Amino acid sequence: MHRGITVRRTDAIHLARHATQLEALYRRCFAEPPWRETAERLAGFRGRLTAHLGRAGFVGLVAVEEAGGERVSLVGAVYGWPAGPELASGTTFDDALAAAVPSAVAGRLVAPALIVAELMVRPDRQRRGIGRALLARFTAGWPSAWLCTHPDAPAAGMYRRDGWREEAAFVVEGCPMVLFTWRAR
Numbered sequence: 001m002h003r004g005i006t007v008r009r010t011d012a013i014h015l016a017r018h019a020t021q022l023e024a025l026y027r028r029c030f031a032e033p034p035w036r037e038t039a040e041r042l043a044g045f046r047g048r049l050t051a052h053l054g055r056a057g058f059v060g061l062v063a064v065e066e067a068g069g070e071r072v073s074l075v076g077a078v079y080g081w082p083a084g085p086e087l088a089s090g091t092t093f094d095d096a097l098a099a100a101v102p103s104a105v106a107g108r109l110v111a112p113a114l115i116v117a118e119l120m121v122r123p124d125r126q127r128r129g130i131g132r133a134l135l136a137r138f139t140a141g142w143p144s145a146w147l148c149t150h151p152d153a154p155a156a157g158m159y160r161r162d163g164w165r166e167e168a169a170f171v172v173e174g175c176p177m178v179l180f181t182w183r184a185r
Contacts, residue, residue, distance in 0.1 A: 034152035100170030116147035
């Protein structure tokens with residue numbers, strides 16, 4: 001990973017203290033292609049983050065850039081929570097995912113899997129191993145994990161190269177998505 005970047009574990013309380021920085025990071029990552037999220041969707045991040053922070057078992061990692069021993073900026077983050085005993089439902093995303101996955105795949109998306117809800121790296125810091133390091137540390141110790149991304153996102157290539165398995169494609173609010181699963185070796 002790039003020199004001057006430190007990765008730290010965080011919980012919901014500590015991550016909530018950095019919500020403004022996290023929201024700025026989200027906007028930098030998802031306003032541009034291939035995502036091109038709408039102004040409304042970008043503005044809704046804070047509410048989605050609040051809902052995510054309330055999930056049982058929520059945990060995350062942040063990557064901060066430091067200079068002279070002082071924190072300069074948040075350059076990356078990953079967070080999620082343990083999957084429940086059945087697939088979640090009731091949100092547009094959850095319902096689209098559930099409708100897209102065959103039952104054999106759905107069985108790999110529940111406990112004891114880890115749900116990777118968000119993985120973000122500042123665009124000007126991408127391709128330096130930060131996302132890979134965040135994801136590897138985040139999934140360490142788990143038997144399996146899953147995440148979804150845009151099929152054209154640069155991270156999708158990283159997931160494929162790192163052994164994540166492409167399981168299903170679906171669309172959420174007009175945005176194409178692909179489901180990736182991972183199993184510990």
